[in-house]
Amino acid sequence: MRQPILRFGALALLFLGFASARAEELTARAIMEKVDARDDGDHSVQDLEMVLIDKRDVQRVRKLRSYGRDVGLDEQSILFFVSPADVERTGFLTYDYKDPARDDDQWLYLPALSRTKRIASSDKSGSFMGSDFSYADMTKRPLDHYRYTLMKELEIDGQPVWQIESVPITEQEKEETGYEKSVSFVRKDNFVVVRSVNWVKKGGRLKYFEVKKLEQIDGIWVATEMVMSTRKGEETLHRTVLTAKNVRFGQKQRDDFFSVRQLEKGP
Numbered sequence: 480m481r482q483p484i485l486r487f488g489a490l491a492l493l494f495l496g497f498a499s500a501r502a503e504e505l506t507a508r509a510i511m512e513k514v515d516a517r518d519d520g521d522h523s524v525q526d527l528e529m530v531l532i533d534k535r536d537v538q539r540v541r542k543l544r545s546y547g548r549d550v551g552l553d554e555q556s557i558l559f560f561v562s563p564a565d566v567e568r569t570g571f572l573t574y575d576y577k578d579p580a581r582d583d584d585q586w587l588y589l590p591a592l593s594r595t596k597r598i599a600s601s602d603k604s605g606s607f608m609g610s611d612f613s614y615a616d617m618t619k620r621p622l623d624h625y626r627y628t629l630m631k632e633l634e635i636d637g638q639p640v641w642q643i644e645s646v647p648i649t650e651q652e653k654e655e656t657g658y659e660k661s662v663s664f665v666r667k668d669n670f671v672v673v674r675s676v677n678w679v680k681k682g683g684r685l686k687y688f689e690v691k692k693l694e695q696i697d698g699i700w701v702a703t704e705m706v707m708s709t710r711k712g713e714e715t716l717h718r719t720v721l722t723a724k725n726v727r728f729g730q731k732q733r734d735d736f737f738s739v740r741q742l743e744k745g746p
Contacts, residue, residue: 524730526725554573556573571607601655611717626645659680682711688708
């Protein structure tokens with residue numbers, strides 16, 4: 480299962496290596512299928528720190544705890560903000576479906592209002608809790624909803640990567656994600672997306688994603704530090720630094736833990 484909150488659809492943090500595959504045998508679509516089919520662990524628990532940084536370098540720090548599991552081919556995650564006080568007990572629940580014809584379900588619990596809001600498809604391109612990540616970034620995007628092009632091969636930090644362009648084939652996908660297209664950089668040795676550039680549909684902005692720290696935990700590749708930046712021209716408007724600690728797998732929860740009831744109850 481993919482790391483909750485590190486899910487980010489095309490951004491992702493997607494892992495799986497097939498060492499026997501030769502680069503020349505892989506099309507762009509085949510590479511992204513391997514990215515999508517990764518082994519990213521199951522029954523995960525992790526502590527997260529989210530730092531929001533505005534263009535004046537003023538920082539806001541938020542602490543979270545997230546949980547995830549596989550349900551057949553589908554994935555479920557639930558996370559809770561634990562500090563500061565103004566966001567404490569805010570919760571976010573996601574059901575990420577493998578079926579491309581089925582829209583993912585997401586709910587946000589706002590304790591100040593004692594209300595759970597279901598995230599509509601038309602709202603998924605919006606900012607998640609003031610961060611540079613959108614709701615759509617936090618789920619996988621169906622492979623069949625995109626056209627992929629292998630642009631070139633290069634190196635990032637000494638590691639060979641493929642540079643792949645992803646273009647939504649429907650207006651509905653563009654509206655839901657808020658992106659006109661994305662360019663991802665996939666490491667050849669482990670099929671991890673370590674960098675991406677995303678063209679925002681409105682506002683003439685670009686969103687840059689980069690994995691700053693990548694670790695193997697229980698044999699699973701995990702991005703433990705990443706940055707999402709929103710830029711317009713040469714100006715960085717805002718950025719979000721996300722750090723994962725105490726990442727554990729095999730931590731089973733009750734079946735009803737991944738529910739709206741638990742979302743409202745808290746961790």
